[in-house]
Amino acid sequence: MRFPQHPPKIQTLLSCLKSPDRLLQLLTLNRSSSQTGEYLHWDKLRRLKVPEGLTHQEWWLSLKLARREQLKPIGLKDSQGHPFVFSIQEKVLEVLHRMDLDMGGQIGMPEPIANPQTRDHYLIRSIMEEAITSSQLEGAVTTRKVAQEMIRSGRKPQDTSEQMILNNFQTMQKIREWKTLQLTPELVLQIHALVTKETLEDPTAAGRFRTPQEKRVVADDTGEVFHDPPPAETLANRMVEMCAFANGESPASFVHPVVRAILLHFWLAYDHPFVDGNGRTARALFYWALLHYKYWLFEFVSISHILRKAPAKYSRSFLYTETDDNDCTYFVMAQLQVIQQAIEELHSYLERKTGELRQVEASLRDQVELNYRQLEVIRHALKRPGYRYTIVGHQKSHNVVYQTARTDLLELAKKGLLIQRKKGRQLGFIAPQDLSARLPKLGKKGGA
Numbered sequence: 001m002r003f004p005q006h007p008p009k010i011q012t013l014l015s016c017l018k019s020p021d022r023l024l025q026l027l028t029l030n031r032s033s034s035q036t037g038e039y040l041h042w043d044k045l046r047r048l049k050v051p052e053g054l055t056h057q058e059w060w061l062s063l064k065l066a067r068r069e070q071l072k073p074i075g076l077k078d079s080q081g082h083p084f085v086f087s088i089q090e091k092v093l094e095v096l097h098r099m100d101l102d103m104g105g106q107i108g109m110p111e112p113i114a115n116p117q118t119r120d121h122y123l124i125r126s127i128m129e130e131a132i133t134s135s136q137l138e139g140a141v142t143t144r145k146v147a148q149e150m151i152r153s154g155r156k157p158q159d160t161s162e163q164m165i166l167n168n169f170q171t172m173q174k175i176r177e178w179k180t181l182q183l184t185p186e187l188v189l190q191i192h193a194l195v196t197k198e199t200l201e202d203p204t205a206a207g208r209f210r211t212p213q214e215k216r217v218v219a220d221d222t223g224e225v226f227h228d229p230p231p232a233e234t235l236a237n238r239m240v241e242m243c244a245f246a247n248g249e250s251p252a253s254f255v256h257p258v259v260r261a262i263l264l265h266f267w268l269a270y271d272h273p274f275v276d277g278n279g280r281t282a283r284a285l286f287y288w289a290l291l292h293y294k295y296w297l298f299e300f301v302s303i304s305h306i307l308r309k310a311p312a313k314y315s316r317s318f319l320y321t322e323t324d325d326n327d328c329t330y331f332v333m334a335q336l337q338v339i340q341q342a343i344e345e346l347h348s349y350l351e352r353k354t355g356e357l358r359q360v361e362a363s364l365r366d367q368v369e370l371n372y373r374q375l376e377v378i379r380h381a382l383k384r385p386g387y388r389y390t391i392v393g394h395q396k397s398h399n400v401v402y403q404t405a406r407t408d409l410l411e412l413a414k415k416g417l418l419i420q421r422k423k424g425r426q427l428g429f430i431a432p433q434d435l436s437a438r439l440p441k442l443g444k445k446g447g448a
Contacts, residue, residue, distance in 0.1 A: 006323050007042030013061040026062040039333050041320040075250045076267050079230045086328040103295040110350045120399035126300045131168035134304035140164045152393035160199050167197050179291035183246040185239040196277040205275040209235045229272035242267050261289035262335045301342045368442050373398045381431035389429040
């Protein structure tokens with residue numbers, strides 16, 4: 001990834017102005033962002049067509065002067081003691097309002113999530129998706145199919161990539177349990193220990209800060225350093241300050257909970273307090289914050305699924321912040337776009353799956369009664385002839401007890417909708433190649 005060009009300093013630009021009148025002209029422009037609402041960084045602005053009557057340097061100066069009045073500190077400081085700041089653009093207020101309604105309100109709750117019979121299935125699916133894609137962001141190389149099979153079957157991970165994914169899955173489940181707790185340094189260390197269990201070269205590094213001898217920088221394959229985090233000696237105190245911010249104890253001014261969660265994500269990633277696993281821990285804290293502040297819909301949303309599609313954009317938002325006077329607005333706006341996209345994809349997914357289930361249910365009407373879990377198996381099996389279902393996998397997919405999962409699958413086999421077959425000592429259920437032809441041949445309700 002290319003390092004963005006550092007913006008020119010305001011003092012330098014001011015000294016180049018020809019007269020005080022020119023400064024007044026620039027101040028009246030009041031351009032805090034581009035006409036499209038984008039929060040432009042110098043590295044992009046210098047390549048755009050400049051507004052009539054301005055140079056690129058004057059355009060940048062007018063933006064910086066307008067932004068300066070809106071910026072607020074968050075309590076985080078860089079290694080040199082300079083504060084990190086952020087602002088809320090007018091466009092962002094509308095986005096946050098929609099998120100308040102969509103992620104925290106009860107009115108308009110998607111039916112599959114409102115329905116207690118279907119809720120757990122979508123919850124497990126979301127946790128699994130976030131666990132897999134968050135690990136893939138950090139270098140896990142296994143496929144989604146293999147990872148899902150591992151989690152559902154309960155088999156032990158076969159390599160570090162699979163261990164990373166299982167760790168993330170278990171951590172996300174724990175985050176749901178811990179959402180009512182206040183964040184403490186001890187809890188952050190516990191989250192990190194879960195995320196990195198049996199994946200580090202030095203196993204003792206799990207659940208503790210890096211030491212002065214374990215200097216870590218963020219660099220690319222060529223050795224170019226993108227980020228040099230704060231000294232290890234400062235991490236304990238910085239963690240205390242981060243937790244105070246996460247719990248709403250600082251700063252004195254109001255910070256919207258969604259923005260607070262995003263800034264918490266940035267804070268942990270910037271401090272880079274661990275030898276490894278910083279990105280996964282940062283995203284876990286982001287989820288903790290949103291659930292802590294009762295944005296319940298986020299149990300069903302995967303941001304890493306979106307981030308993985310454009311990892312360079314994710315990294316660039318960090319670099320834009322660090323290269324432009326610690327202005328976190330770049331990261332906030334980038335993450336808000338990710339959240340919006342993740343919510344939109346969730347709604348599209350729910351709508352699509354609900355439609356497919358209704359089609360299956362309609363095809364079985366007046367023939368046989370199936371519960372939601374069984375309908376979901378048939379929907380899935382129609383698309384994947386030959387797929388092998390297991391009792392443990394069905395149990396984990398729907399968050400039910402073993403006996404309930406066993407009864408579901410045995411009933412489907414009895415009705416001829418699955419083929420019961422043993423593999424070794426494990427009982428399996430195979431999706432028939434001719435399942436679509438079998439459905440119309442079922443008897444009326446009450447018998448196969």
